[in-house]
Amino acid sequence: MTAQLIDGNAIAKAIHDELTQEVAALKARGVTPGLATVLVGDNTASQTYVRMKQKRCGEVGIYSEGHELPANVTQEEVEALVRKLNADPAINGILVQLPLPDHLDEEAILSAISLEKDVDGFHPINIGRLAMKGREALFAPCTPAGVIELLDRTGLPIAGKEAVVLGRSNIVGLPVSMLLLKRDATVTICHSRSRDLPAITRRADILVAAVGRAEMVKADWVKPGAVVIDVGINRVDDPSVKRGYRLVGDVDFESVKEVAGWLTPVPGGVGPMTIAMLLKNTVTAAKRACK
Ligand code: NDP
Numbered sequence: 237m238t239a240q241l242i243d244g245n246a247i248a249k250a251i252h253d254e255l256t257q258e259v260a261a262l263k264a265r266g267v268t269p270g271l272a273t274v275l276v277g278d279n280t281a282s283q284t285y286v287r288m289k290q291k292r293c294g295e296v297g298i299y300s301e302g303h304e305l306p307a308n309v310t311q312e313e314v315e316a317l318v319r320k321l322n323a324d325p326a327i328n329g330i331l332v333q334l335p336l337p338d339h340l341d342e343e344a345i346l347s348a349i350s351l352e353k354d355v356d357g358f359h360p361i362n363i364g365r366l367a368m369k370g371r372e373a374l375f376a377p378c379t380p381a382g383v384i385e386l387l388d389r390t391g392l393p394i395a396g397k398e399a400v401v402l403g404r405s406n407i408v409g410l411p412v413s414m415l416l417l418k419r420d421a422t423v424t425i426c427h428s429r430s431r432d433l434p435a436i437t438r439r440a441d442i443l444v445a446a447v448g449r450a451e452m453v454k455a456d457w458v459k460p461g462a463v464v465i466d467v468g469i470n471r472v473d474d475p476s477v478k479r480g481y482r483l484v485g486d487v488d489f490e491s492v493k494e495v496a497g498w499l500t501p502v503p504g505g506v507g508p509m510t511i512a513m514l515l516k517n518t519v520t521a522a523k524r525a526c527k
Contacts, residue, residue, distance in 0.1 A: 382509025
């Protein structure tokens with residue numbers, strides 16, 4: 237069997253096109269969605285992510301403004317900025333780029349973001365609502381929401397399916413598990429202390445890999461025909477290419493594609509969905525604010 241590829245680039249582009257139209261319609265009513273990014277310190281990966289987010293905002297017509305704070309900024313200064321942005325009517329979404337330097341209290345800063353502007357979905361109340369039956373988060377975290385969107389837009393059902401999630405991090409594994417549960421999958425969450433992973437993953441109709449271990453999931457970990465969503469982004473040395481490395485997922489793409497029914501590539505699978513969902517959340521926030 238050769239798996240069908242789930243093309244995250246194409247799906248993200250479709251979302252961008254839809255958002256471009258929605259933003260134009262909002263602007264015609266005098267409403268411009270706005271996103272504020274808060275970047276602390278000089279982590280180069282974080283700088284790149286924030287730049288990408290701002291660039292994509294511009295492409296769909298969302299106003300964005302960047303706030304850069306030095307690595308030694310105080311807790312009070314970050315929280316004061318968040319409060320100022322909470323009160324700013326031009327801003328519908330606030331994104332504090334993680335990770336923050338160790339001296340800052342991440343939970344307190346995320347808690348300071350107004351729930352209505354929590355477009356990254358990491359406010360403890362939004363995460364709590366995500367975990368509770370009968371409650372709805374105002375926003376779901378972007379990468380996990382992107383995983384669900386990939387399944388939905390590919391027409392792959394979730395309800396009643398056996399889903400296995402590899403990884404339990406706050407930003408991917410745990411929230412994606414909660415979203416799958418909300419959609420009535422039967423969910424198993426695995427982590428570094430789980431035993432006999434292949435026996436567990438082979439039960440999965442939907443397997444989500446978010447461990448940060450290059451090509452860990454092999455063909456014999458996968459049930460024939462399963463949907464495999466690879467969230468991992470890992471650098472492996474490759475002297476044959478100019479930059480000296482290439483990006484691979486947590487799934488051994490070459491072997492797993494012979495067994496899975498559906499598979500996301502890396503790059504070009506889940507990756508492009510993260511920013512698409514951030515933009516979507518920002519437009520949703522703007523629509524709610526002008527109701
Ligand atoms: P973390 O390092 O925060 O979490 C990794 C999780 O995997 C942990 O729960 C850990 O278990 C578990 N784990 C690690 N090693 C093993 C193992 N050998 N067996 C079983 N479980 C294991 O990573 P993130 O969740 O932040 O990211 C996961 C991957 O997704 C990374 O490659 C990252 O780059 C990528 N990513 C991609 C995004 C995108 O936009 N596509 C966005 C965010 C992340 P334990 O809890 O026991 O330590």
